[in-house]
Amino acid sequence: MDVTPYYHCASRCVRRSFLCGVDPLTEQNYEHRRDWIKQKIYALSQVYCIDICAYAIMSNHYHLVVHINRDKAQALSDREVVERWQQDHKLPALIMRWLAGQLTSTAELEASIAIIDSWRSRLWNLSWFMKELNFDIAYQANREDKCRGHFWESRFKSQALLDEQALAAAMAYVDLNPLRAGVATTPETSEFTSIQARLEALNNQQQTAPCLHPFIGNPTNEKLDGIPFRLMDYIELVDWTARQYRDGKASLNSVIPPILRRLNINQYNWLKGCTELEKHRSTAVGCIYNAEIAKHALSKKRIHLLRLDG
Template sequence: MGRIARFVRDDRPTIYHVMSRTALDGFPLQDVEKDRLMAIVARLCKFYFVDLLGFCLMGNHFHLVVRMHTEEAATDAEIVKRFKKQFGEDAVILPHQVQDYRRRLVNLGAFMKDIKQGFTRYFNKRRNRKGFFWGDRFKSLIVQEGASLVNLLAYVDLNPVRAGLVQKPEDYRWSGLGYLVQRGN
């Protein structure tokens, strides 16, 4: 039996709560790994047409709250600019590739694939291992703006408090609130 297709809106900017768990026992995401995962997410948020609204990186899973933009937001000039920033100023994107990148750079599945593959390559190289790192496919839910979004962001930021890692969510540097408070943004 095939996979059930994800419900994805591509007709307007859409907010998603995205979650993914590791397949490894224990808590393989230690401080160094969380820093690297955050760097990968931040870099890809600049490449893709996505806004990172909230996040929390835990020892064995992560949550992202993202707004995926539509193809209309991805002008040819902006795609070329992001392509060169991602792959280097000397990188060449051919005219027929622009439309392919337009579809890819607004696609939640492609965004998550790049995050998870990029981190798995890093982790496996660092640990001199092979194989998968992440468990099942990522999970995603569409979120309405307003109270639903505010409640979700609170839920995500309170994850380390519920896990007993910190007393206050702003003390956890791998969450949206903690990141903003500790960076002074």
């Protein structure tokens, strides 16, 4: 969060049995779990000040691209913080009394404000968001499977997305996961993905899909809060990138989507980023200039960077 508000996150199931879909060994159908994850992501996005830019829910893992909205969390009133936290958590008796205006001492007031301030910090904390998401799914799955133990193979993995190039590449990578895995033939038929949700919303003449961070087009418009490029550019970008996967060609089409030109993306590195985002030990994705800024801000000598510029 010190260098970028955008992150790509992924969590994978530890057990042989599937997170979702149909397990070919046991023939047991876990398809309903996809909806568990989608609904929990949507629910948490209403509590946390963490915006969902892209998601894909696969058979044994899921991906998220998120925007951490710290300014939004800090601008909330104390009552708004409590109202958000209350949506998914049980409030302690002290805070219930604070809401009702029944506190009788300065000590109680100070204790209440301290609790609310801790919740405010959690509202833009990615670790808290992912912990609550993974705990809920693991709890439901273990209860359904009548077993105990770890459900996820490790703590979630994350990559910092240092610039617009990295954000676009990560979102396309996530939205095209089903196509890359061979379980979908087009972006619009990729179930349980943000690209399908956005296209369905577009077909229904909606501004944006429910609970997804909107595209605002103009990154210089500070009054708008959203993804800093146009939805139609992104859809064209995803479609173009999908065709490269299916053709399996190293060479590129002569017609390049506007967003590739505007973001000054190196075409070879773009395809590399969209197909190999998780194959490298990268903790950050972006251009070398922004990586140098990140190293300085984090006081680090080295960052494992998946480079997108020339």
